Amino acid sequence: xxxxxxxxxxxxxxxxxxxxxxxxxxxxxxxxxxxxxxxxxxxxxxxxxxxxxxxxxxxxxxxxxxxxxxxxxxxxxxxxxxxxxxxxxxxxxxxxxxxxxxxxxxxxxxxxxxxxxxxxxxxxxxxxxxxxxxxxxxxxxxxxxxxxxxxxxxxxxxxxxxxxxxxxxxxxxxxxxxxxxxxxxxxxxxxxxxxxxxxxxxxxxxxxxxxxxxxxxxxxxxxxxxxxxxxxxxxxxxxxxxxxxxxxxxxxxxxxxxxxxxxxxxxxxxxxxxxxxxxxxxxxxxxxxxxxxxxxxxxxxxxxxxxxxxxxxxxxxxxxxxxxxxxxxxxxxxxx
Numbered sequence: 001x002x003x004x005x006x007x008x009x010x011x012x013x014x015x016x017x018x019x020x021x022x023x024x025x026x027x028x029x030x031x032x033x034x035x036x037x038x039x040x041x042x043x044x045x046x047x048x049x050x051x052x053x054x055x056x057x058x059x060x061x062x063x064x065x066x067x068x069x070x071x072x073x074x075x076x077x078x079x080x081x082x083x084x085x086x087x088x089x090x091x092x093x094x095x096x097x098x099x100x101x102x103x104x105x106x107x108x109x110x111x112x113x114x115x116x117x118x119x120x121x122x123x124x125x126x127x128x129x130x131x132x133x134x135x136x137x138x139x140x141x142x143x144x145x146x147x148x149x150x151x152x153x154x155x156x157x158x159x160x161x162x163x164x165x166x167x168x169x170x171x172x173x174x175x176x177x178x179x180x181x182x183x184x185x186x187x188x189x190x191x192x193x194x195x196x197x198x199x200x201x202x203x204x205x206x207x208x209x210x211x212x213x214x215x216x217x218x219x220x221x222x223x224x225x226x227x228x229x230x231x232x233x234x235x236x237x238x239x240x241x242x243x244x245x246x247x248x249x250x251x252x253x254x255x256x257x258x259x260x261x262x263x264x265x266x267x268x269x270x271x272x273x274x275x276x277x278x279x280x281x282x283x284x285x286x287x288x289x290x291x292x293x294x295x296x297x298x299x300x301x302x303x304x305x306x307x308x309x310x311x312x313x314x315x316x317x318x319x320x321x322x323x324x325x326x327x328x329x330x331x332x333x334x335x336x
Contacts, residue, residue: 017319017323017326018062018066018320018323018324018326018327019062021066021319021320021323022062022065022066022069025065025069025076025078025079025082026058026061026062026065026082028076028079029058029061029065029079029082029083029086032079032080032083032134033052033083033086033087036083036087036130036133036134037049037052037087037127037130039126043115043119043123044123044126046115047094047111047114047115047119047120047123048090048123048126048127050108050111050114051090051093051094051105051108051111052086052090058086059187059219059327060082060085060086060089060186060187060190061082061083061085061086061190062082063085063187063190063191063194063212063215064078064081064082064085064190064191064193064194064197065078065079065082065194066194066320066323066324067190067191067192067193067194067195067198067208067211067212068194068195068197068198069198069320070194070195070208070315070318070320070321070324071194071195071198071199071200071204071205071208072198072199072200073194073197073198073199077138077140077197077198078193078194078197078198080134080135080137080138081134081135081138081140081143081147081193081194081197082190082194083131083134084130084131084132084134084135084147085131085147085186085189085190085193087127087128087130087131087134088127088128088131088147088150088151088154088186089186090124090127091124091125091127091128091131092124092154092158092182092186093105094111094112094120094121094123094124094127095120095121095124095158096158097110097111097112097120098112098117098120098121099158099162100241100245101245102241102245103241104241111123128151131147131151132144132148135147135148138197140196140197142196143193143196143197146189146192146193146196147189147193149189150185150186150188150189153181153185154181154182154185154186156181157177157178157179157180157181157182157183157185158181158182160174160177160178160181161178161182161247164178164248165246165247165248166246166248166271166272166273166274167248167272168248168256168267168268168271168272170248170253172250172253172254175248175249175250175253176217179216179217179220179221179224180213180216180217182220183216183217183219183220184212184213184214184215184216184217184220185213185216186216187212187213187215187216187219188209188210188212188213188216189209189212190212191208191209191211191212192205192206192208192209192212194208195208195209203314204314204315207311207312207314207315208311210307210308210311211308211309211311211312211324211328212308213308214304214305214307214308214311214328215304215305215308215327215328215331217301217304218301218302218304218305218308218328218331218332219301219331221250221297221298221300221301221304221332222298222301222331222332224242224249224250224251224297225250225251225294225297225298225301226239227239227240227241227242227243227249227251228240228242228243228251228252228284228285228288228289228294229285229289229294240281240285243270243271243276243280243281243284243285244276244281246270246271246272246274248271249297250293250296250297250300251288251293251294251296251297252267252271252284252288252293253293254288254291254292254293254296254297255284255287255288255291255293258291258292258293259287259291263287266280266283266284266287270284298332301331301332302332305328305329305331305332306328308324308328309324309325309328309329312324312325
C-alpha cells in the first residue's frame with residue numbers, strides 16, 4: 001500500500017470509528033426509516049426500499065445524531081430529525097434521477113427505470129411528507145424551521161441548475177451557489193438540527209451548521225472531480241454521467257477557461273449543444289486533467305474541508321470531534 005492509499009485507509013477507518021460511536025443511535029434511525037416508509041400502497045415501500053437500502057452512506061443522518069451528542073444530547077429527539085433528513089435526501093435523489101434521466105443510483109438501476117418517472121416523483125413526495133410528520137413529532141419549531149428551509153433551498157438549487165443546464169459560460173460563483181443550495185444546505189441543516197435537538201446554544205448550533213455546510217461543499221466538489229477521475233464502482237453511478245448530461249461542474253468550467261479559444265468549438269458542441277460522439281468523454285477528460293482543472297477542484301474541496309474542521313474548534317477534543325474531522329479529510333481523499 002503506497003503512502004496516499006495508507007492515508008485514505010486511515011481516514012476511512014476513522015470515519016468507520018465515528019459510525020461505530022453512533023451505532024446505537026443509527027440503529028434507532030434505521031428502525032424509524034423502515035417503519036415510516038411503509039404504506040398500504042405496495043409500490044411505495046418497494047420503491048423507497050430500492051433506493052434507501054441501496055448502500056447509501058447515511059452521512060446526513062449520521063451528522064444529525066453525532067452533532068446532537070457533541071452538543072450534549074441526552075435523549076433520542078435527534079433520531080426523528082435524522083430520519084427526516086434521510087427522507088428529504090432520498091426524495092431529492094428520486095426527483096433528481098427523473099430530471100437528469102440517470103441510469104444508476106448508488107450502483108443500482110435508477111428507480112424511475114423500474115417503476116416509471118411518475119411513481120418515482122410521487123414516492124419522493126411521500127417521503128417529503130413523512131419527513132415533515134417526523135419533524136412535527138419532535139415538537140421543536142426551530143428544528144422544523146431549519147429543515148423546512150433546507151427543503152426549500154434545495155428545490156431552488158435544482159431549478160437554478162436546470163435553468164443553467166449546458167451553459168458553458170456559467171461562472172464559478174453561480175456554480176458554487178448551485179452546489180451550496182443542492183448539497184451543502186442539507187449537510188448544514190442536518191448538523192444544525194442535531195445541535196438544536198440537544199438544546200445547544202447559538203454558538204454550538206452556528207459552529208455545527210458551518211461544519212456541515214463546508215463539509216457538503218467539500219463532498220460535492222470531490223464528487224464532481226471524481227466524475228472525470230473516478231471509477232463507476234467508486235461513484236455509485238456511471239463515470240462521466242455529468243459530462244453526458246451536460247452539467248457545467250467546476251472541473252469542466254475551469255478546463256473551458258484554461259484551454260481557451262482553441263477548444264471552444266469542442267466545448268460548445270459537447271456541452272452547449274449536447275452533440276456527443278464516441279471518444280468525446282475521453283477527450284474531455286484528457287483536456288480537464290491536462291489543464292490541471294481536476295486538481296484545482298480537489299484543492300478547493302480541501303480548502304472547504306479545512307474550514308469545516310476549523311468550525312469544530314469550539315468543542316473540546318473528543319472521539320466524536322475527531323471523527324467529524326476525519327470525515328472532512330475523507331471527503332477529499334477519494335482520488336482515483
